[in-house]
Amino acid sequence: MFKKILIANRGEIAVRVIRACKEMGVETVAVYSTADADALHVALADEAYCIGGPRPQESYLNEEAILTCAVASGxxxxxxxYGFLSENASFARKCRECGLVFIGPSPEVIERMGDKDAARRCARDAGVPIVPGCDLLANPEEAVQEATxxxxxxxxxxRAGGGGRGIRRVERPEDAGSAFMEAKLEAEAAFGDGECYMEKFVHPAHHVEVQxxxxxxxxxxxxxxxxxxxxRRNQKLLEESPAPCLEGRDDIRDHMxxxxxxxxxxxxxxxxxxxxYLYADDGSFYFMEMNTRLQVEHPVTxxxxxxDLVKWQLRVAAGARLPFCQDDIHITKHAIECRINAEDAQFRPxxxxxxxxxxxxxxxxxxxxxxxxxxxxxxxxxSMLGKLIVCSPTREEAIRKMRSALSELMVEGVQENSDLQLDILANPEFLSGTYHTNLMEHLYES
Structure with missing residues (x-):
């Protein structure tokens, strides 16, 4: 096991990793921006170093400063x-060049799976169902042809990035050209890569992911x-496990x-x-993408x-073998996570x-x-302030427990979205377990 690791992040995930390390007897090094000088992860770590100004490019995306701190601290x-440099193949490669272990997959795997077009082809070659579509688009004219x-x-x-950016829905083939240019320009600005591909819009559908x-x-x-x-706007608000849409469909779950x-x-x-995956009510499912990092919603799992996923991240990165196999995994409880975001009723930060x-x-x-x-x-x-997670023997009990927990949570000085989460938990469509990715649209209509 590693004697000391550096956490190249901030906020709740940095605190989460530090706590896991403390339990494992691993020393921790925190890095922080000038805006985070009094942050909790700075106080909890064994060592902490300021790496730049408040903006991410000046600090948490400052690869040279982070690597310098890691090497200097031993x-x-x-x-x-997650976020920041977690899916940056170039950074993972620089870690390797500096003699540091990047706690995650190899830079080659990050590169391949971070390119969504290449990832689709990898999935197809591995026999994983993919959404009907096409490979990279060359120009607006080709976008119109492929949409037709x-x-x-x-x-x-x-093909790059995430968070809902660089995505456009097209209802008519003649609109595909302009939508392609909008997505391309947005992706270039956000990720430095404007390459785009096209997929059939599967609707209604469920967003189901396998850890x-x-x-x-x-x-x-x-x-x-x-x-x-x-x-909401391709940003997750609430996650649960097991997926209610797969109740009674163990054959599909096993296939996934x-x-x-x-x-x-x-x-x-x-x-x-x-x-x-995108999962349709007829039982079909399709590969969307692979996230080559820890997910925000990992506590649900x-x-x-x-x-403990964080501890096992460290163990396998240090060369350990998994001591359990698929037959050892038995899920008999239900968990729900609500993301508590710093935002007002109009969703402004x-x-x-x-x-x-x-x-x-x-x-x-x-x-x-x-x-x-x-x-x-x-x-x-x-804008995420934290994640509230509950677990109970059944989904119904977990929903009641989450309602109680949300009603008890109090944050003064910053507006947050607990009321929205309570509205979701009271929505009949959500309660039925049959909801799709358009649930929030229906919630606003009601």
Whole structure:
């Protein structure tokens, strides 16, 4: 096991990794921006170094500063968390060149699976179902031709990045050319890569993802699935496991697991990763993408499987074998996660100083956050304040537990979205378990 690692991130995920390291006897090095000088992850780490100004490009994306701190501090490895540099193949390669272990897959795998067009081809070659579509588009005219061939509605999607950027839905073939240019320009600005491809828009559909964990010795395990269909503008708001849309469909669930593991083996994956699928009500499912990092919603899986994903990230990165196989994974509980975002009722970001904080507690209630009374929520980073996660024997009990926990959560000084989450949990479509990715559109209509 590593003696010391550097966490190249901030906020709740940096705190989460530091806590796992403390339990494992691993020393930690934090890095922080000038805006985060008083942040919780800075206080909890064994060492902490300021690496630049408040904007991400000046600090948390400053590869040279991070690598310099890692080498100077004597860290053996870097945990990238999620976001920032977590899926940056160039950074992973620089870690290797500096003699540091990047806690995640190899740069070659990140490169291949981060290119969504290449990832689709890898999935297809591994026998994983993919959405009907086409490879990279050359120009607006080809976009119109392919939209006509595939049949609208279609999605034009950037091959790089994520977070809903570089995606355009096209209802008529004649609109595909302008949509292609919009997606291309947005992707170039956001990711420095404007290449786009096209897929059939599967609707209505569920967003179901399978968590996998793989070691360097060929061991691959699927740690259940998560339903992530509650989204606003392609951003997840609530996740749960098991996926209610798969109730009574164990054959489809098993097929999803096998396909995810087959793809991981085919690309030589090592670490924690997620294969995301679109699932239709007729039982068909299609590969969307692979996230080559820890997911925001990983606590949902940890609750239902009793597997600490962060600790196992560290162990497999250090060369350990997985001591369990697929037959050892038994899911008998239900977990729900609500993302608590700093935003007002109009979904505008909210900043400020936390004057008062009350966190719900009790059996199987967890709040992953870096908040504390007096903490400053700056305007420079993602709006997520924390993640509230609950677990119960059944879905119905988990929903009641989450309602209770949300009602108890109090954050003063910054506006947050607990009321929206309560509205979701009271929605009949959500309660039925049959909801799709358009649930939020229906919620606003009601």
């Amino acid at each position: 860290a053996a490895a870097i945990h990238p968390g 061939r595939i049949g609208c509605p279609v999605l034009i999607k950037a 996998i964990l793989a070691d360097a010795h060929g061991g691959v395990v699927a740690l259940g699935e998560r339903e992530c269909s509650v989204q 697991y096998r396909a995810a593991c087959d793809l991981a083996r085919a690309v030589g994956y090592v670490g924690a990763g997620t294969i995301e 940890e609750f239902v499987t009793d597997v 909210s900043c400020g100083t936390v004057r008062m904080l009350h966190v719900p507690n009790g059996p199987w209630v967890r709040f992953d956050s870096a908040l504390y009374p007096g903490a400053v929520v700056p305007p420079y980073y993602d």
